[in-house]
Amino acid sequence: MxxxxxxxxxxxxxxxxxxxxxxxxxxxxxAEDVRRINPKVPKEEAVEISKGLLQIVNDHGPLTVSDTWNRVKDAGISGLNSKTHMKLLLKWMRGRRMLKLSCGHVGNSKKFFYSTKTEEDSGVPTVPVLTTVKKSGSLSPKKGAKKIKQ
Structure with missing residues (x-):
């Protein structure tokens, strides 16, 4: 003890x-192994559904899960049973490196976005560029500096 x-x-x-x-x-x-996700449908059907989901994400940019579900309902992709099934297929697509999952901070909460491009591919810098104006103390030369005669 x-x-x-x-x-x-x-x-x-x-x-x-x-x-x-x-x-x-x-x-x-x-960490969860997303390569071993079972899409709950035959592979051929999962590939067809993923093509539709990929097209939606390509057309409408980075989307949250709920935004993606609203677009899927409007597009009428057949084969998706529910929002949970769509989330499972999105995770399956991530494991096959078709989609990227990124996190955006909104206030005190996080939002997760599915996209097909990384930030480096889209040209958006990953680190924000800060522009600050440096204030100068005095215009007189520093101590110990020699004056140059012209």
Whole structure:
């Protein structure tokens, strides 16, 4: 018991660092393997449905799941049973690298968008360019600088 008290509290040394790393590592969720998603329909039908979904995402840009569902209902893609089935097929398409899933922060919440292009492909910079005006302190030369005679 003495080891755990020292490791979890302060001053555990090397053992405390190891214990903290082990707890952090094992508390994380494992990433989902999207390559093994079952589309719940035969592969030929899944390919036809994915062509329709891909066309919708290409035409209307980055879309959320609910926006995609509204467009699918308007387009009348046959073979989709429900919104849940569409989400499953979108995940299947992600596993086959047909779609990209990106996250956009809106206020305090996150929005996830499906798109066919990455930010590098579309020409949008990934890091926003900040333009700041640097204020100059004084116009006199710094201490120790020599004046140049002309």
């Amino acid at each position: 003495q080891f755990f008290r020292a490791a979890s509290g302060g001053g555990g040394g090397v053992a405390g660092g190891w214990m903290a790393n082990a707890v952090r590592h094992f508390s994380r969720k494992r």
